[in-house]
Amino acid sequence: MKELDTNIRFTHKSLVEKSKAGDRNSQYKLYELYVDAMYNIGLRYLRIKEDAEDIVQESFVDAFRNLHTFKYESTFGAWLKRIVINKSINHLKVKRLALANMDDHDHHLTDEEETVAELPLALEKIKTGIQKLPLGYQQIINLYLLEGYDHIEIGEVLGITTSTSKSQYHRAKKKLVQIINAL
């Protein structure tokens, strides 16, 4: 199992190594492999196409410039993804669309049924539901369910404690179910 983990971490090693040395072709190949995934992540947080593009560009430039600091502690993809997520969240902070105000929505939540009525329901409905969530909830749902981050990682990205991440996620999910059921 450990060996498998190592193999995964060293995915695209030769491309990464050549890119470290400044080989533009290898950099382009890495870019091609990850640009769409990174663009979707950026878009998920920023919602605006141009903002997402800016963040993706900046992230790739930063990644290639600082590639010498990448020591295969994770996959290259996960490393890059973290850069994109951090930049996106910071961008939102700068725009003052802060994570706060999550509590404002809490009074709408009740202790009623948490599960959605029918599964599988249209994925489009879930997507819309996530987009209708307040920003803070939306970020936590995205980070946990779509980026696959655990609460420790979410805590790092959002600058909150692990327990806050857990409780906010729980509330966010409740809210999501409520929205979906109302759609």
Added chain:
Amino acid sequence: MDSLEKYIKENKAFFNDQKADRAKLWENIEAELGHTQPKVIPLWKSPLFKIAASFLLLIGITGILGSIFLGNNAQEHQFASQELRDIDMHYQGLVSYQIQLVHKNEQLSETDKAEFLSFIDELDQEYEELRLEMQNNLDNERVLEAIVANYRKRIELIENLLRQLNESKLKDEEYGYTL
């Protein structure tokens, strides 16, 4: 994990369906990267360099030990050659500049130039002999003085020649005005 979480995680691809404008983004990334310096791979990381460095260190240590054992004599010699280097630096520039002036002078015929420069060559030879003598560490002070005198002689010769040429030029010009 509840069914909704599971359902979303299983269908992640659906949430990643947007396509980036690859060409446009890459163009900007490449332009931005172009401003950065090419990555420098530190020399000391090369194994070859390590061998070379060890070798140099060894030579250095041998050199230091050697100079300690050879004593002060060598040191004096070093000071003398340092002095000679300083003199050379100062005068060589002057001499070669003036020789250039002679070469460029249009009033002198090629044979005159060759004749004049042959004097300089003789002084060059004398200089070479003096320099060899310096290396043999014969009375340093006197040899150094002789070398300086040699340089001055060359400079003086050239200066005289150039002054004469300029004076005759002036005379010509004055003559022209009286007409």
